Amino acid sequence: MSFKDLKMFVDIDPVRHWKENRVLAHIFLAVLAFGLRSLIELKLKRAGMNITAQEAIEKLNKVRALVVRDKLLKLTSESEETRSITSIIER
Numbered sequence: 001m002s003f004k005d006l007k008m009f010v011d012i013d014p015v016r017h018w019k020e021n022r023v024l025a026h027i028f029l030a031v032l033a034f035g036l037r038s039l040i041e042l043k044l045k046r047a048g049m050n051i052t053a054q055e056a057i058e059k060l061n062k063v064r065a066l067v068v069r070d071k072l073l074k075l076t077s078e079s080e081e082t083r084s085i086t087s088i089i090e091r
Contacts, residue, residue, distance in 0.1 A: 037053045037054075038053075040053040040056060040057075040089060041053045043088050043089060043091065044056060044085075044088060047084075047088045049084070049085070049088065056085050056089070059081060059082055059085060060082055060085060060086065062077045062082075063075060063076070063077050063078050063082050064076045064077060
């Protein structure tokens with residue numbers, strides 16, 4: 001069940017790699033993505049936010065940042081909700 005969930009979340013297509021190291025890298029990245037998603041969902045749940053990791057990522061994806069020489073100049077589409085999601089994930 002977890003592997004099916006993993007495939008759906010990271011949108012794994014059939015592996016079309018022929019070399020063993022590439023197949024292993026493909027699977028490693030899929031499992032890593034699954035682990036990160038699980039960690040984000042755990043943090044959101046502990047903070048009392050009733051949204052999934054996918055929903056949080058979609059909301060954060062709307063925020064754009066203009067950074068020049070490691071200095072944040074401007075944020076667009078940031079809201080109180082995206083700030084709270086960011087603070088939860090950064091903990």
